[in-house]
Amino acid sequence: MIIGTRGSALALAQTETIERLLSELGVSVTRKIIKTSGDTFTDRPLHEVAGVGAFVRELDDRMLEGEIDISVHSMKDLPTVRPEELSTSAVLKRDSPFDVLLTMDGTRMDELPEEAVLGTTSMRRRAQILRYRPDLHVQDLRGNINTRIRKLEEGLYDGILLAEAGLQRMGWEMNVQRLDPQFFCPSANQGTIAVVTPAKSEAEEITSNLDHQQTRIETHVERIAIADVEGGCTAPIGSFAHFINDDEISICCEVLALDGSEHVRIEEVIPVQNYQDHAKMIARGLVQMGGKELVQRAVCQLASGLSDEV
Numbered sequence: 001m002i003i004g005t006r007g008s009a010l011a012l013a014q015t016e017t018i019e020r021l022l023s024e025l026g027v028s029v030t031r032k033i034i035k036t037s038g039d040t041f042t043d044r045p046l047h048e049v050a051g052v053g054a055f056v057r058e059l060d061d062r063m064l065e066g067e068i069d070i071s072v073h074s075m076k077d078l079p080t081v082r083p084e085e086l087s088t089s090a091v092l093k094r095d096s097p098f099d100v101l102l103t104m105d106g107t108r109m110d111e112l113p114e115e116a117v118l119g120t121t122s123m124r125r126r127a128q129i130l131r132y133r134p135d136l137h138v139q140d141l142r143g144n145i146n147t148r149i150r151k152l153e154e155g156l157y158d159g160i161l162l163a164e165a166g167l168q169r170m171g172w173e174m175n176v177q178r179l180d181p182q183f184f185c186p187s188a189n190q191g192t193i194a195v196v197t198p199a200k201s202e203a204e205e206i207t208s209n210l211d212h213q214q215t216r217i218e219t220h221v222e223r224i225a226i227a228d229v230e231g232g233c234t235a236p237i238g239s240f241a242h243f244i245n246d247d248e249i250s251i252c253c254e255v256l257a258l259d260g261s262e263h264v265r266i267e268e269v270i271p272v273q274n275y276q277d278h279a280k281m282i283a284r285g286l287v288q289m290g291g292k293e294l295v296q297r298a299v300c301q302l303a304s305g306l307s308d309e310v
Helices: 009-023 059-062 122-133 147-155 164-170 202-210 213-229 274-287 291-303
Strands: 002-005 030-032 071-072 088-089 099-102 117-120 139-141 158-164 176-179 195-197 237-243 248-256 263-271
Touching: 002 059, 009 030, 009 071, 009 147, 009 164, 009 195, 009 202, 009 263, 059 071, 059 088, 059 195, 071 088, 088 202, 088 213, 099 164, 117 122, 117 147, 122 139, 122 237, 122 248, 139 263, 147 158, 147 164, 158 164, 164 176, 213 237, 213 248, 213 274, 213 291, 248 274, 248 291, 263 274, 263 291
Parallel strands: 002 030, 002 071, 117 139, 117 158
Antiparallel strands: 071 195, 088 195, 099 158, 099 176, 237 248, 248 263
């Protein structure tokens, strides 16, 4: 079987995880590296790359054309609406869902001097930083994980925000501050690897053995809870669900203004039984609280370039 992947160090590390797990099942694969538009246009903010699924679309196309049998993704990059011919055959057990702050000397968020410069690609992280510390400056930070850390080392930023799971998958131990999800609610599905295959294929049947049911439910809750605000992958939206026992799931989700000055947030504990219905109620609640209007305003600001220096 042919496994398709992006060529970044992090994407390759994620693919190696799948290759190892498949090898344990007695399945051998051949790797094919595919460059995506999200990798190509690194000179502009991610929200300016056309369409959604900038790291996914080309891999989907290659699979639909029969060039690859399996693809590996950071699940947060997968658009909600997927081609019917493709299946998310496995959702792996989640790594850390949290954001971390990395500085050269281990300085924590509360210790940063006024007007310190932080780097992030994420509109969500930008908004959450400005809500927590409106005195800080937030600048765009593109590039793969190696490039981002190099830019920090070159002194272009006083600190950068990253997903902790990325550092874990690279096997890097760094002096980072894990950010409290009470103030930095993660993106939906952050820290999760997803496997995509053609629907009803041998590849789907084999890779489904890698599925972690609890993580699949958590990530599904996160997606349902924010579906009605229609924000896409670049809007400032957080959604994080986790099992607190066998019968209950804790969920927090929020929508923010780009400058962090406004937000709506819901935190609830819902039963696992009929979790979809409860998550849909949360989604409707976000809309009623004004979440959709915040998203629409953010999208308009991004389209007009007003967020270049918030």
